[in-house]
């Protein structure tokens with residue numbers, strides 16, 4: 001690997017504490033939701049003939065707690081995207097609508113040319129996150145519909161009329177559950193690709209992509225080597 005320690009480095013502030021905290025809280029919520037969700041679908045620990053220690057209930061409870069955490073973060077994060085002081089995320093839209101930026105990004109992935117980004121995300125990365133956000137919205141809507149269907153007090157009761165409309169729109173409760181279950185695989189696949197790409201792009205473009213979502217700072221050589 002080429003050494004870059006001798007080159008002057010730049011330290012750019014990228015992600016605010018709110019964005020970093022929400023990233024990791026959302027990561028935790030998604031991991032817990034995938035594990036508890038699959039357990040709800042296939043409760044393999046529950047002893048044959050029933051149990052008196054409510055494993056299914058506890059898994060279901062954790063699922064709901066983190067489900068509502070995910071709903072809350074989704075709303076807060078959408079607000080921050082549009083109204084945060086820093087426009088590093090919003091600026092990336094300029095690349096998404098530029099065919100030239102798409103070509104540059106895709107070529108830079110196969111070591112042809114440099115990646116020039118207006119904001120913090122590349123266009124493909126931006127579209128992937130947008131698609132994932134839409135899947136999260138579907139998970140929140142279907143999850144709330146499943147919840148309101150069995151819990152008629154409090155928030156469940158408040159959301160029941162809207163939840164009923166969702167159930168009708170999906171053509172019944174079974175399709176709601178099916179969509180909620182099948183889309184879980186999107187998160188399993190996303191997590192693997194996301195972690196791989198975060199590490200790979202940090203090495204490929206010599207930017208601190210993983211560190212920036214922990215410390216907030218991107219630390220990279222100012223004068224990249226020729227082969228960049």
Ligand code: HEM
Nearest residue numbers: 033034037038040041067068139140143144146147181184
């Ligand atoms: C990344 C997000 C999520 C994932 C991966 C996920 C995954 C799952 C899975 C795999 C199931 C089992 C479906 C089946 O029975 O086959 C499930 C059930 C359920 N989920 Fe989610 N879920 C997510 C978000 C949510 C949210 C946001 C809520 C509500 C706030 C929610 C509420 C529920 C409820 C109420 C059930 C049904 C539990 C039952 O049948 O007793 N989920 N989820």
